[in-house]
Amino acid sequence: MVATNRRVDLIHERVDVALRVRTTLDTDATLTVRTLARSRRILVASPEWARRLGGEQALESLASVPTLSSVEQAGQDVWVLVGPGQRTATVRHEPRLACGDFLALREAAIAGLGVSLMPDHSCGAALCSGQLVRVFPDWHAPDGMVHLVFTSRRGLPLPVEALIGHLAEHVRDALMWGEAT
Template identity: 40%
Template sequence: MPGFLARYPRVRLQLIATDHPVDLIAERIDLALRVRVALTSDAALTMRSLGTSDDIGEIEWHLERADGVTHRLRHQPRMTCSDFTAVRAAAIQDRGVAMLPDHVCSEALRQGLLVHLLPEWRAQMGIVHLVFTTRRGLPSAVRALIDHLAATFPK
């Protein structure tokens, strides 16, 4: 977001982070960034795929190897949180094992604050996508944000 705000200094941006589904129309939300294993949504909404990300499970982790072999790891976590930075902080403080997307933990791994367990396994890939109500009549700032996210999302 800092790059977007620097490019568009007159745009005001309000971000809402939540781990539950939102009704874009009823809640008057212009744009949602979602990560799902399958692209399912209301037919009235428009979607734009950005790329993929690891999917974090709360009670069951779906793991896969590069050769396509999958495994479900069922467990009772001591803590769950939709904020990856809080999960990373807990793991750094030796509070347990965490499944985190690469972009959240790569620096801590590089610094030796975290250790990559089960390096042959990874989380099931999720599809990172934007959801918005319409292509026509979209405020120019929202259109600019969509284009910015599409151009800068790591592929």
């Protein structure tokens, strides 16, 4: 099992199946794709950070507050957000923490380390419990499609077929009901 946010080459890296989230599926034309659900990344922070931001802050203020990003390397990051009337905004920022693990990002946001752009299903329980709150709730990243990618439906080993069936059944429900961690 490989857990990464980078694009994996299934054939060259000998990966049987990948679980991906993309805004478009055009890059997987030579592979078999099975769409499971939609995912929306939202801006979240601890209640303390939300109070610091205040209710009337402009979206551009994100560039000057500590942020937590899902990129896997340090350096500047860019968040493209969609808001009221399908307006778009680009926020360039230098993350305090850059990490490809959404569990670690969620815990860092809960600990008050900054604002994070996270999949709603990754932080749903923390939002319900009040550990996290949405900031700039009218803004979110473009919706992504959660999908499985594999090389072919023919000739798959039985364990791979079983994994695909299991993921198709359970990932959709977990994402839909906010049970994913």
